[in-house]
Amino acid sequence: DAGITQSPRHKVTETGTPVTLRCHQTENHRYMYWYRQDPGHGLRLIHYSYGVKDTDKGEVSDGYSVSRSKTEDFLLTLESATSSQTSVYFCAISPTSGMLEQYFGPGTRLTVT
């Protein structure tokens, strides 16, 4: 299994509070991704990173920001959480453009009340 951890695994927070989710990898892979998974929508890409300090928006980036200051860590921040951001969040990594596969972390279940 690829070495990917996510923290926290579960979080309940109130509307309007900031939340940061962390993804940590031990594989030294270049690409990292954040997805959200919602019933009826499958997985949707929020943001991705193609290297340290290099990030870009995905399909559903509004209300989210990311940072990657080290190869191994990719942080997802909800500046002011809303109930519509209640979801399961998955981090994924991918080694190089030639390998194609993504490997997924265990997920973080976030509930915004």
Add this chain to the structure above:
Amino acid sequence: GNSVTQMEGPVTLSEEAFLTINCTYTATGYPSLFWYVQYPGEGLQLLLKATKADDKGSNKGFEATYRKETTSFHLEKGSVQVSDSAVYFCALTLNNAGNMLTFGGGTRLMVKP
């Protein structure tokens, strides 16, 4: 744009039944195709892949053939087990896209003893 369409679930089968989960795609190029599986409470795991037309991906008794003429990548298994109960996602990537995946909506499979 790129899209993946999967048959809606849930698919309910008895143990040892034959499984087919349909997947079709549209892509603005020559994609690589994947099936991922998600067991309850876990992240996604790569099940199999195919990178060019007529390739057959296989793993754990599951198979899927890359059919360019019908833009399809249907998942099959000859005899399902209760342990195969999970959500299955079809996905594609274009090799020049930073390994970004486009997912189908997922198909839940329930296998009864």
